[in-house]
Amino acid sequence: MKKLEEILRTWEPVIGLEIHAELTTLNTKMFCGCKLEFGAPPNTHTCPVCLGLPGALPVPNRAAIESIVLAGLATNCDIEKHSMFYRKNYMYPDMAKNFQTTQGPIAFCMRGHLDLDVDGANASERYGLADLKPGESTGNITRTEDGYVAHVGITRIHMEEDAGKMVHIGGGEGRIAGATHSLVDYNRAGTPLIELVTEPDLRTPEEARLFMQKLRQIYLALGISDCSMEEGSLRCDGNVSLRRRGTTELGTKTELKNMNSFKNLHDGLLYEICRQAQVLEEGGTIYQETRHWDPTAKRTIVMRVKESADDYRLFPEPDLAPYDLSDEFIESVRAKLPELPDDKAARFQEQFGLSAYDARHLVEHRSTAQFFEACMSDATHEAGDAAIKLAKPLANLAINDVAAWLNANPDVVLDESPLTPNRAVQLVQLVADGTISSKQGKEVFAAVLADDADPKAIVEDRGMQQVSDTGAIEAVVDAVLAENPDKVEQYQGGKIGLIGFFVGQCMKRMQGKGNPQIINELLASKLDA
Amino acid sequence: MTQHLTESDVRGIAEYVRIGMTEDEVAQMTVDLNAIIDSLAPITEYDLEGVEPTFHPIGALTNVMCEDLERGSFTQEVALLNAPKQQDGCFLIPSVLGDGGDR
Amino acid sequence: MAAVGKPFGAMSIAEIQAGLAAKEFTAAEVASATISRIERDDAQMHAFLELTADMAADAAAKVDAAIAAGTFAEAGPLAGVPVGFKDNMNLLDTHTTCSSNMLANYVSPYTATCVEYALHAGALPMGKLNMDEFAFGSSTETSAFGPTLNPWDFQRVPGGSSGGSAAAVAAGLVPVALGSDTGGSIRQPASFCGIVGVKPTYGVVSRYGVVAFGSSLDQVGPFARSVEDAALALNAISGFDERDCTSQRADVDFTANLAEGVQGMRIGVVPAFMEADGLTEEVRARVAEAAQKLEGLGATLVDIELPNAKAAMSAYYVLGPCEAFSNLARFDSVRYGYCDPGHADLGAQYEASRAKGFGPEARRRIMLGSYLLSAGVYDTYYYPAQQVRTLITQDYDRAFQQVDCILTPVSPRTAFKFGEIGDPTQMYLSDMFTISINIAGNGGMSVPVGLGADTQLPVGVQLISPAFKDVNMFRAAAALESVYGPAPVAPQFAKED
Structure with missing residues (x-):
C-alpha cells in the first residue's frame, strides 16, 4: 500500500470519533445501588435493576449527572437544561433489559469543542499547512510557529449505561469465532457511561490520537474516570471516510473498533485510510461496515456489514422523569471544575516563564504537573524569587526523566516514591551551581530512586563534587x-x-x-x- | 381494511423481536395486526399542530435522582437463582452470532 | 373456627380487627382458616395460582405477638387481614408468573414495594392471584394456567386482567386483594364481580417490583367489598418510594372524608358516554340511577364534555403495546424464564423460547409495539398518541374546573361468557370507558350499584377524580355505598359455614 504522505496529496481523510468513558470514580452504578468495582467475582455486583429482573425500575445516580455536566463544561459544551432518557431497543445477551437506557436527540451536553496543538514532525501530515504563515488560518486550523492548532467540534456528550461482559468458551482464546458457548457476567452492566461524539473535523491519525489524549487529560483532571484504555474504561471508535481533495461530498464511512490504546488508535486509522485509498484507486467501492483493528496482524477486518441504518425503536424512557436542570444546579457543578490542562499550561508559562512546548508537555500527565508544582513550591520556600531559575531544569526533569521513569514503571505512585519534590530541587540545584555535571545528574537521579537517599548525601558519599576551585x-x-x-x-x-x-x-x-x-x-x- | 403490513413485513418484525413463527402464524398475525392498526386510525386523523406531547403523565415532576451510595447487591447464588443454565458464576448461553450493534 | 358464622375472608377489615382485639380469634386462626377455605372453595374458580400458608402463618404470629404485647394498635392498618396479590407482584421466594409459561418457574428474589408496604401494615399474605398473561386482556382467559371463573356465574369471565384478584374478593376468600390497572384492569373486573376496585392516580402507589406492562399507564390499587376497606388498603400500600422515579410525595388519608356525604359536591356526567354505541341498556340504566341517587343525597349533577375521549382507545392501543414491546424484551431465556432446550446458537434459543413462552396476545402486542415504534411509523402513531395524551389530560383539567368528580359506566356491559368475544379488537372495547384515565394519569374507581335488570349480574359505576384528589371519588363512592350497601359476597359463596 502507498504511504500516508502520498495518499494525502490525492485524498482527504475525514475522521470522527465516538469516545466512551466509564465513570469509574463513582461509588455506584447508573441506575441502581450496586458497587462499581472492576474484577469482582462474576455477578456479585448485581441486583433486580441491573439484572433486568421483571418489575425492577431504574433511578438515576445524581453524581453521574453531575459528572457529565462537568465533562460538558470542561469541553466547552452547551448544557441542555431539558433532556430525557430514551430506550434504545435491541436484543443482545450482555444487556439485561434488552434495551439500553441512553439519551435521545437532545443530550445533556451539546455543541462543544477542543483545540488541539499539533507540533513536531506529525504536523506535516496536515495537508496545505506549508502554505500558511504563523497566525494564518484555513478551515478549522491555525498555523503556529512549530505546527498548528486544530479546532475540533464536539457534537454531543450523552449519558448512558454500559453492558455486562461476555467470555466466549469452546473456541480459541476467548474469541467469538468458533466459540460454542458464552458466559455472561453483569457486574459491569449499568456502569455509568458517557459517550462523546466529535464532528467529522479530524484529518489525520495524529489529530485523532491527540484528541483522545487531550480528552483523557481532561477527564483525569476532572476525576470522573480512571480512563484506563487497557481495562476498557476509556474506549474509542473511529468513523473514517475519504474524499478526493477539492471535493466536499463525504465518502462512505467505515466504523473502526478495538482501538484500545493511543498507538492502536493511530495505527488503526492510518491503516484504514491507506486501505480505503487503495480500494478507491483500484476503482473499488467502500462499504458501510464495522471493522475491527487487529494490532497483531496490523490490519482491519470486517465485523458486520450494515445494509441499512439500524432501527433501534428509540422512544422516551417512561420509567425516568425528564430533566429540567436549574441554573443553580449547573453553577454548582461549574464551581467544582478543577484547573484544566490548557489553563494550567498557560499558568505555567505565565508564572514560571516556561516555553509553550514545555508547559504543554508538563500538563500531559496530572502526576508530573503536580510534581512540578510541588517542586516549584519547595524551591520558592528555599530560595525565594531565585527559584524561578530552576523552573526550566525542573520542567525538563519532570517531562523527561520523571515521565520516562513512570512510563517504565507503571505501578509506581510518584507521591509515595523516594523522589520527593525536595530531592528533585536539590538535584537540579546541584547541577545548576556546577557541583555536579548534568551527566552526573542522571547518575544521582537513578541513585535517589535506588537508594532512597538525598542527592546531597549521594554526591558526598560518592565524592562526586566537581572541583570548581x-x-x-x-x-x-x-x-x-x-x-x-x-x-x-x-x-x-x-x-x-x-x-x-x-x-x-x-x-x-x-x-x-x-x-x-x-x-x-x-x-x-x-x-x- | 388497509394492508398496513405484508407477511414479509411481519416476518421482519418477528425476526427483530426474536419470536419464531410458522408460516401459518405469520399469515394469522398479518391479519390480526392489520385489523388492529386499522382501529388506530383516529390517531392519524387528529389535528395535532402545535400540541406538545406528554411522554410522562407525572405533572411537573422532574430531576428525580438518588445519591451515589451503595444500597446492596445480590449474592452470586441469588443472582443466578433463576438462571436456565449457569457455569463458573456466570449465566451460560449458546454461542452468539453477530455483534452487539453500535455501542 | 371462631364463634362468628362468617368466614374471615367474608368479613370486613373492621370486623376482623375487632375480633382480634377482643381475642375472639387469633391471627393464626385467621391465616390457617383462610388458607383452608381457599383450598376448598377456590378449587373450581381458580382465583389463586399459589398459596403462601407459611408466610401467612409467620405474619400472623407477629400480629398475635403484638396483641399479646398490647401493641396491636401499632401493628398497622391491615394487621391480621388476609390479602392476596396479583401474580405480577414480586414477593420474595414465591413464584411470580404473570400467568405466563414464560415465567412458570420464576421465583422472586425480591419483593415489590406495594407488597412490602402491605406486609409492613400487618397483612397476612395468602398467595398469588390469576390474571391475563402479562395483564394483556380483559377476561383472564389469556392466563397460561387456565381462566378464573366469575364467582357470580361460572359460565362467565371475572373480567381482567386482574380477574383472580376480583374473584377472590367477590367470593369472600379474602377481604382485600391487590391488582394492577393499565387500561381498566382493576375497575372492569371489580365491576364484573360486583366489588370496589380502585386505580389511584399514577404515582400514588409505587410500581417497583410490579412486572411492567405499560410503564406510563400501569398503576397498582386495591380490591375490597367496601369503600372503607379499599381506602384502608390504599392507605397501607401508597406512599413515596425512592425506587420508583414516578412515585410522588402525596401523603393522603383516603378514609378522611368517607363520612362527609356528597352534599355540595359537583358530579360530572358525560352525556356522550351515556349514549355510546355498545353500552347496554341495563348498564346505562344503573349508571343513570346512581347519578340520581347522588343528586338525591345533595350532589349537583353537571353535564360535561370529554371531547377527546374518543381518541383514547387508539392512543392506548399505541402506547400500551409500544411500552409492552420494550418491557417484555427482557424475557430472553438468558437470566430467567422459559428456555427452550437443545439450541446450539442463541438466536435459535431466543426465537423458540419466546415463541413458546409467550401466548398469542403477548406475541401480538410485542409485534404491534415493535411495528409502531419503527422508523417512519413512530411519527404516524406513537408521537401523535403522546400528543393526544396532552389533549385528553386537558379535557380532564377543564372538566375538573367545573366538577369535583365524574361518574361514568365502567364497562359497557356485564360479565360475558367464556369464548363469547374472540376478536381482539372487540375485546379491546371492554375498556372504552376506563382507558382515558390511565392515559391522563388521574384516579378512577369502580363501585357496585346492584345488578343489571337483564342479566342479573353486577354492574359497577366509575368515579373519576382529578390527579392526586383521589379522596373526591372515595367520598362519592362512600355516598353510593350508603344507598346500595357494601358489596355482597357472590351468592354461591355466601353460604355460611
Whole structure:
C-alpha cells in the first residue's frame, strides 16, 4: 500500500470519533445501588435493576449527572437544561433489559469543542499547512510557529449505561469465532457511561490520537474516570471516510473498533485510510461496515456489514422523569471544575516563564504537573524569587526523566516514591551551581530512586563534587602543560584538536571531578596567550 | 381494511423481536395486526399542530435522582437463582452470532 | 373456627380487627382458616395460582405477638387481614408468573414495594392471584394456567386482567386483594364481580417490583367489598418510594372524608358516554340511577364534555403495546424464564423460547409495539398518541374546573361468557370507558350499584377524580355505598359455614 504522505496529496481523510468513558470514580452504578468495582467475582455486583429482573425500575445516580455536566463544561459544551432518557431497543445477551437506557436527540451536553496543538514532525501530515504563515488560518486550523492548532467540534456528550461482559468458551482464546458457548457476567452492566461524539473535523491519525489524549487529560483532571484504555474504561471508535481533495461530498464511512490504546488508535486509522485509498484507486467501492483493528496482524477486518441504518425503536424512557436542570444546579457543578490542562499550561508559562512546548508537555500527565508544582513550591520556600531559575531544569526533569521513569514503571505512585519534590530541587540545584555535571545528574537521579537517599548525601558519599576551585584547577593545568611541552608546541602550531587531550589529562589527574568548563577556560587562556 | 403490513413485513418484525413463527402464524398475525392498526386510525386523523406531547403523565415532576451510595447487591447464588443454565458464576448461553450493534 | 358464622375472608377489615382485639380469634386462626377455605372453595374458580400458608402463618404470629404485647394498635392498618396479590407482584421466594409459561418457574428474589408496604401494615399474605398473561386482556382467559371463573356465574369471565384478584374478593376468600390497572384492569373486573376496585392516580402507589406492562399507564390499587376497606388498603400500600422515579410525595388519608356525604359536591356526567354505541341498556340504566341517587343525597349533577375521549382507545392501543414491546424484551431465556432446550446458537434459543413462552396476545402486542415504534411509523402513531395524551389530560383539567368528580359506566356491559368475544379488537372495547384515565394519569374507581335488570349480574359505576384528589371519588363512592350497601359476597359463596 502507498504511504500516508502520498495518499494525502490525492485524498482527504475525514475522521470522527465516538469516545466512551466509564465513570469509574463513582461509588455506584447508573441506575441502581450496586458497587462499581472492576474484577469482582462474576455477578456479585448485581441486583433486580441491573439484572433486568421483571418489575425492577431504574433511578438515576445524581453524581453521574453531575459528572457529565462537568465533562460538558470542561469541553466547552452547551448544557441542555431539558433532556430525557430514551430506550434504545435491541436484543443482545450482555444487556439485561434488552434495551439500553441512553439519551435521545437532545443530550445533556451539546455543541462543544477542543483545540488541539499539533507540533513536531506529525504536523506535516496536515495537508496545505506549508502554505500558511504563523497566525494564518484555513478551515478549522491555525498555523503556529512549530505546527498548528486544530479546532475540533464536539457534537454531543450523552449519558448512558454500559453492558455486562461476555467470555466466549469452546473456541480459541476467548474469541467469538468458533466459540460454542458464552458466559455472561453483569457486574459491569449499568456502569455509568458517557459517550462523546466529535464532528467529522479530524484529518489525520495524529489529530485523532491527540484528541483522545487531550480528552483523557481532561477527564483525569476532572476525576470522573480512571480512563484506563487497557481495562476498557476509556474506549474509542473511529468513523473514517475519504474524499478526493477539492471535493466536499463525504465518502462512505467505515466504523473502526478495538482501538484500545493511543498507538492502536493511530495505527488503526492510518491503516484504514491507506486501505480505503487503495480500494478507491483500484476503482473499488467502500462499504458501510464495522471493522475491527487487529494490532497483531496490523490490519482491519470486517465485523458486520450494515445494509441499512439500524432501527433501534428509540422512544422516551417512561420509567425516568425528564430533566429540567436549574441554573443553580449547573453553577454548582461549574464551581467544582478543577484547573484544566490548557489553563494550567498557560499558568505555567505565565508564572514560571516556561516555553509553550514545555508547559504543554508538563500538563500531559496530572502526576508530573503536580510534581512540578510541588517542586516549584519547595524551591520558592528555599530560595525565594531565585527559584524561578530552576523552573526550566525542573520542567525538563519532570517531562523527561520523571515521565520516562513512570512510563517504565507503571505501578509506581510518584507521591509515595523516594523522589520527593525536595530531592528533585536539590538535584537540579546541584547541577545548576556546577557541583555536579548534568551527566552526573542522571547518575544521582537513578541513585535517589535506588537508594532512597538525598542527592546531597549521594554526591558526598560518592565524592562526586566537581572541583570548581580555580586555584586548584590552575595548578593541575600548569602541571599538565609543563609535562607535555611537545603537545603545547603542536597546539600552538595549529593542531587545536589537541585541546581534548589536555582536558582529558587534567580530568584524569582530578579523577573526573574537575569542572570541565573551568578547565577549558584556563587551558584556553594559557595556551592562547 | 388497509394492508398496513405484508407477511414479509411481519416476518421482519418477528425476526427483530426474536419470536419464531410458522408460516401459518405469520399469515394469522398479518391479519390480526392489520385489523388492529386499522382501529388506530383516529390517531392519524387528529389535528395535532402545535400540541406538545406528554411522554410522562407525572405533572411537573422532574430531576428525580438518588445519591451515589451503595444500597446492596445480590449474592452470586441469588443472582443466578433463576438462571436456565449457569457455569463458573456466570449465566451460560449458546454461542452468539453477530455483534452487539453500535455501542 | 371462631364463634362468628362468617368466614374471615367474608368479613370486613373492621370486623376482623375487632375480633382480634377482643381475642375472639387469633391471627393464626385467621391465616390457617383462610388458607383452608381457599383450598376448598377456590378449587373450581381458580382465583389463586399459589398459596403462601407459611408466610401467612409467620405474619400472623407477629400480629398475635403484638396483641399479646398490647401493641396491636401499632401493628398497622391491615394487621391480621388476609390479602392476596396479583401474580405480577414480586414477593420474595414465591413464584411470580404473570400467568405466563414464560415465567412458570420464576421465583422472586425480591419483593415489590406495594407488597412490602402491605406486609409492613400487618397483612397476612395468602398467595398469588390469576390474571391475563402479562395483564394483556380483559377476561383472564389469556392466563397460561387456565381462566378464573366469575364467582357470580361460572359460565362467565371475572373480567381482567386482574380477574383472580376480583374473584377472590367477590367470593369472600379474602377481604382485600391487590391488582394492577393499565387500561381498566382493576375497575372492569371489580365491576364484573360486583366489588370496589380502585386505580389511584399514577404515582400514588409505587410500581417497583410490579412486572411492567405499560410503564406510563400501569398503576397498582386495591380490591375490597367496601369503600372503607379499599381506602384502608390504599392507605397501607401508597406512599413515596425512592425506587420508583414516578412515585410522588402525596401523603393522603383516603378514609378522611368517607363520612362527609356528597352534599355540595359537583358530579360530572358525560352525556356522550351515556349514549355510546355498545353500552347496554341495563348498564346505562344503573349508571343513570346512581347519578340520581347522588343528586338525591345533595350532589349537583353537571353535564360535561370529554371531547377527546374518543381518541383514547387508539392512543392506548399505541402506547400500551409500544411500552409492552420494550418491557417484555427482557424475557430472553438468558437470566430467567422459559428456555427452550437443545439450541446450539442463541438466536435459535431466543426465537423458540419466546415463541413458546409467550401466548398469542403477548406475541401480538410485542409485534404491534415493535411495528409502531419503527422508523417512519413512530411519527404516524406513537408521537401523535403522546400528543393526544396532552389533549385528553386537558379535557380532564377543564372538566375538573367545573366538577369535583365524574361518574361514568365502567364497562359497557356485564360479565360475558367464556369464548363469547374472540376478536381482539372487540375485546379491546371492554375498556372504552376506563382507558382515558390511565392515559391522563388521574384516579378512577369502580363501585357496585346492584345488578343489571337483564342479566342479573353486577354492574359497577366509575368515579373519576382529578390527579392526586383521589379522596373526591372515595367520598362519592362512600355516598353510593350508603344507598346500595357494601358489596355482597357472590351468592354461591355466601353460604355460611
